[in-house]
Every structure is written in structure tokens, then in C-alpha cells.
Amino acid sequence: MKNRxxxxxxxxxxxxxxxxxVPVRALNYEISARKVAEKLGVQLSDAPDFSCCGxxxxxxxxxxxxxxxxxxxxxxxxxxxxxCTLCSACCGSLTEANHEIQEDEKLRKRINEDLFEWxxxxxxxxxxxxxxxxxxxxxxxxxxxxxxxxxDLSSLHVAPHYGCHYTKPxxxxxxxxxxxxxxxxxxxxxATGAQSVQYEDKLQCCGGGVLxxxxxxxxxxxxxxxxxxxxxxxDAMILxxxxxxxxxxxxxxxxxxxxxxxxxxPILYYPQLLGLALGLEPDELGMKMNRIKTxxxxxxxxxxxx
Amino acid sequence: MIDSKTFDPNFxxxxxxxxxxxxxxxCFSCGTCTAGCPVREVTDRYNPRRIIRMAILGMKKxxxxxxxxxxxxxxYTCFERxxxxxxxPELMNAIKNIAVREGYLPSSMKSQLDLLASFxxxxxxxxxxxxxxxxxxxxxxxxxxxxxxxxxxxxGFHREEQDRG
Numbered sequence: 001m002k003n004r005x006x007x008x009x010x011x012x013x014x015x016x017x018x019x020x021x022v023p024v025r026a027l028n029y030e031i032s033a034r035k036v037a038e039k040l041g042v043q044l045s046d047a048p049d050f051s052c053c054g055x056x057x058x059x060x061x062x063x064x065x066x067x068x069x070x071x072x073x074x075x076x077x078x079x080x081x082x083x084c085t086l087c088s089a090c091c092g093s094l095t096e097a098n099h100e101i102q103e104d105e106k107l108r109k110r111i112n113e114d115l116f117e118w119x120x121x122x123x124x125x126x127x128x129x130x131x132x133x134x135x136x137x138x139x140x141x142x143x144x145x146x147x148x149x150x151x152d153l154s155s156l157h158v159a160p161h162y163g164c165h166y167t168k169p170x171x172x173x174x175x176x177x178x179x180x181x182x183x184x185x186x187x188x189x190x191a192t193g194a195q196s197v198q199y200e201d202k203l204q205c206c207g208g209g210v211l212x213x214x215x216x217x218x219x220x221x222x223x224x225x226x227x228x229x230x231x232x233x234x235d236a237m238i239l240x241x242x243x244x245x246x247x248x249x250x251x252x253x254x255x256x257x258x259x260x261x262x263x264x265x266p267i268l269y270y271p272q273l274l275g276l277a278l279g280l281e282p283d284e285l286g287m288k289m290n291r292i293k294t295x296x297x298x299x300x301x302x303x304x305x306x
Numbered sequence: 307m308i309d310s311k312t313f314d315p316n317f318x319x320x321x322x323x324x325x326x327x328x329x330x331x332x333c334f335s336c337g338t339c340t341a342g343c344p345v346r347e348v349t350d351r352y353n354p355r356r357i358i359r360m361a362i363l364g365m366k367k368x369x370x371x372x373x374x375x376x377x378x379x380x381x382y383t384c385f386e387r388x389x390x391x392x393x394x395p396e397l398m399n400a401i402k403n404i405a406v407r408e409g410y411l412p413s414s415m416k417s418q419l420d421l422l423a424s425f426x427x428x429x430x431x432x433x434x435x436x437x438x439x440x441x442x443x444x445x446x447x448x449x450x451x452x453x454x455x456x457x458x459x460x461x462g463f464h465r466e467e468q469d470r471g
Contacts, residue, residue, distance in 0.1 A: 020428040023447055024435050031442055048448045051426035056418050059376070059402040060411065060463075062325050067457050068422075118455040118460050165401065169395075179386050190427035205344045209379030212414040220348035286442070 013043040014084035014130075015076050017094065019123035019242075020052050022086050025250075025280035028286030032271035033086055033132055035285060039278050040140045040148065044084065047075055047222040053085075067118075069097030070111050074123035084135055088241035091131040092165030096172045098129050104306055131166055133240045133270060134176070134262040142191040150279030152302035153194040158273065159234040160185040160196055161225070161248070163241045164205050179203075188270060188302045189238060192277035200228040206247040216258075223249040223255045226263050234299050236266040238273055245269070249291050265292045313364030320404065321361055327400030332390040333358045338395050339384035345377055352377035354384060354394050361401065370405040376412055423464040426451035 007090040022030050037044050054068030072094065076083045085091040102125040138146070177184055180203070189196040192294045207221025226248065230238055231267045239245050249267035256262050267290065275285040276298070287294050321327035326342050339354040340346050346353055360369055369375060378398040385395050405411075411419075421428050431447045439446055458464040 164381040205381035
């Protein structure tokens with residue numbers, strides 16, 4: 001794995017792709033991501049006319065999905081910067097469409113004819129798509145993160161949840177990371193000084209993908225993992241996808257009701273954890289918006305004098 | 307009882323001609339997909355090996371009209387592990403695409419299509435949302451984009467009278 005730790009360009013620049021969920025339901029993810037990006041010299045610029053990535057209609061009409069993804073890629077291409085997502089499903093969906101369009105000339109031609117005629121856009125295939133967490137892991141690098149840590153998180157035991165689309169299907173990500181044994185989020189957690197908790201079914205899907213089709217099935221999937229985390233007495237679960245958050249935080253109370261149990265497990269986005277380590281205040285990281293209170297967790301952090 | 311007279315032997319070829327379904331005939335029913343499936347772990351209504359076997363046998367109507375094809379969570383665990391590279395989540399999408407063309411569109415997917423056509427996103431960005439964003443010093447977002455509706459209309463997924471607000 002390529003891991004630029006030293007002498008990496010100080011001002012890597014990306015267009016931020018927010019998708020549907022983040023800018024409406026996960027402001028704390030967006031706020032904290034922008035804050036830590038600023039702190040670490042990653043520039044994120046905006047394009048307000050992006051739409052949904054296309055992922056939700058892949059199962060209904062694959063070509064419609066490709067066109068929606070291509071439209072976003074075309075808008076990104078106009079800005080000339082690589083595209084960086086916060087949502088793992090957006091990352092998977094745009095990366096896959098990007099590969100297909102880049103590799104299949106016939107498909108690219110068809111898409112561009114339709115896209116131009118219907119919405120006046122073309123995509124030539126010149127954009128790179130990545131995930132914000134991968135930018136932190138590969139562009140910023142763990143070494144730089146460790147150097148910038150200003151608070152002592154060593155008493156925090158937090159559990160990484162990779163989710164699915166950050167590593168899979170590994171073919172679209174050129175196997176950047178082994179999907180059966182991913183390490184980047186564990187290592188990024190350790191870089192903040194916190195302990196990365198290992199637990200049963202660590203790589204299990206959150207269930208979000210079937211939430212709209214069958215809520216009880218989705219809740220049952222999320223329930224198992226919450227049980228395993230409680231068994232390890234984790235202080236929090238660390239996420240990198242807003243849809244996983246809908247399952248583990250948004251639906252945590254519902255799962256508690258259905259299964260007659262209690263977790264009260266704080267759910268943090270990785271940039272929130274990182275922000276705390278970098279010495280940012282919880283309020284600056286949107287922690288007030290975390291539905292499951294993080295007060296106890298924050299108390300465990302020792303502030304170091306600069 | 308399964309009546310083999312009702313089977314459509316061409317169903318597997320139909321799936322194989324659909325993007326994502328190309329490798330269906332490579333499946334040798336080992337069950338690796340089902341063994342590692344997180345949905346199968348919580349419900350026996352979803353069983354990818356069974357669905358593929360049914361498809362290869364030609365049980366077209368049973369599959370296309372079923373609820374179970376929509377239960378794949380697209381986690382791609384089976385995609386990574388399948389020894390025959392059947393690309394099961396993509397295969398399921400191919401089957402679902404065919405099902406939609408045959409008139410089987412689950413109501414929740416229909417609602418998602420309507421939202422996408424109306425707002426270009428699954429969640430509407432209202433003035434209220436933008437106000438919240440402003441308070442958090444986040445850049446404002448365009449409330450809706452018409453492009454997605456145009457795309458869906460051209461592909462026959464949206465009609466004028468379905469327009470919202």
C-alpha cells in the first residue's frame with residue numbers, strides 16, 4: 001500500500017462530494033471532516049449542484065445509475081480536482097461508474113451522447129474518486145496525524161466499523177486494502193492515541209442496504225454488532241459512513257426497544273475522534289449533534305498543554 | 307411441489323445478457339455466498355445460493371415476483387469470496403433490473419425514485435436545512451436539481467403528474 005508519510009504535498013485539494021445523507025442528516029460528520037481537513041492542510045472545495053450519486057437506483061435501472069454518477073463526475077471534471085466523498089456508498093458507486101466509463105469506450109460514448117443531449121454535460125473520464133478517510137490515511141498519513149496530536153486519548157477504547165463500500169468490491173479499489181483484513185481505520189485510530197478495540201464480526205455489514213426494504217431485517221443485522229461491542233465494553237464505535245450511522249446511532253433506540261436491551265453506545269465519526277485528538281473542542285466538531293451523548297467519553301480525554 | 311414444466315430454460319440466458327449477470331452459469335452451488343451472508347444470518351428468507359439455483363433451473367416468475375431478491379444488502383462479502391467470480395450482488399442487481407422491467411417494483415424503491423426525480427437527492431434540502439447549515443457555517447446547497455428528473459423521464463421512470471411540490 002502506498003503510504004506517503006513524509007514530505008507529502010501540504011495542500012492536497014479535492015472537490016467534496018456530500019451525497020444525500022451527509023448534508024441533511026450527518027452535519028456533525030461534515031463539520032468535523034471540514035475542520036480536521038483544514039487543520040491538516042487538505043483543501044475541500046464545494047460544488048452545490050451535485051445530486052445523489054446514483055447508488056439507490058442501481059438495483060432498479062443500472063443505466064440510470066451510471067448516468068447519474070456520470071453527471072456528478074462531469075461536474076467534478078469541470079472543477080478539475082479529484083473527488084472526495086464522506087459516504088462510503090457514494091465512494092463505491094462513483095468509483096465503480098468511473099471505472100466502467102473509463103474502461104469501456106462504447107459505454108462512455110453512449111453515456112456522453114445521452115448526457116449531453118439530456119442535461120448538456122460530458123464526462124471524459126479524467127477524475128479520480130476517493131474517500132475522505134483514504135485521503136487521511138494515504139495523503140496526509142498517520143505520521144503527520146500523530147505529530148499533530150494535542151490531547152491524550154489513550155484511555156479511550158473505540159471500535160472501528162469499516163462498513164462495506166469503503167473496501168468492497170476490492171476490484172474497483174484496485175485492492176488498495178484487503179477487504180477481509182482491512183487495517184487503515186484501526187491504524188488511523190491508533191494514530192490519534194486511542195485504543196482500537198477488536199470484536200466479533202468486526203467486518204459485518206450494518207444492514208443499512210436493506211433498511212428501506214425490510215426494517216426488521218436491517219435492525220437485526222445492526223443489533224448483533226451492538227451486542228458484540230457491548231461485550232468488549234467499547235467507549236464508542238467509530239464510523240466512516242453516514243448510512244452506517246443511521247443504523248447504529250439513528251436506530252439504536254429502536255433496536256433497544258425491539259430487543260429489550262440497552263446500549264447507550266456513543267457513535268462517533270472518525271473525523272470527530274481525530275478532531276478531539278488534534279485539540280479541537282467538542283463543539284467545533286458538531287458533537288452536540290451526536291444523538292447518544294458523548295459527555296462521559298470526552299471526560300476521559302486529557303488535554304495536553306501545547 | 308416444483309413443476310418443471312413451468313420452468314423457462316432461457317431465463318439464465320436472459321440474466322447472462324444483463325449487465326452484472328454475465329457469470330451466472332459459472333455457479334457450481336458451493337454455497338460460499340450463503341455461508342458468509344450477513345442477511346442470511348438473521349433471516350432464512352434470503353439465500354443467494356438458492357436464488358441462483360432457482361434462476362439456473364428457470365424459475366423465472368417465482369424469482370422476479372419474489373420479495374427475497376430485494377433483500378441483498380449489497381455488502382459484497384460474497385462478491386469477494388465467490389470462487390467462480392459470479393459477482394453475486396451485481397447478479398442480484400441484474401435480476402432486479404429485469405424484475406422492474408417486468409413490472410415488479412417494490413413500493414419503497416418506487417418512493418426513492420419519486421424523491422430522486424423531485425429533488426435530485428433522497429433527502430430534500432429545504433430552507434430549514436439550509437438555515438441549519440448556515441448556523442453551522444456550512445456552505446448552502448442548491449435545493450433541487452432538475453437534471454435527475456430529466457434523466458429519469460427520458461428512461462421512462464417519471465411522468466409529469468408524479469411531480470411533487
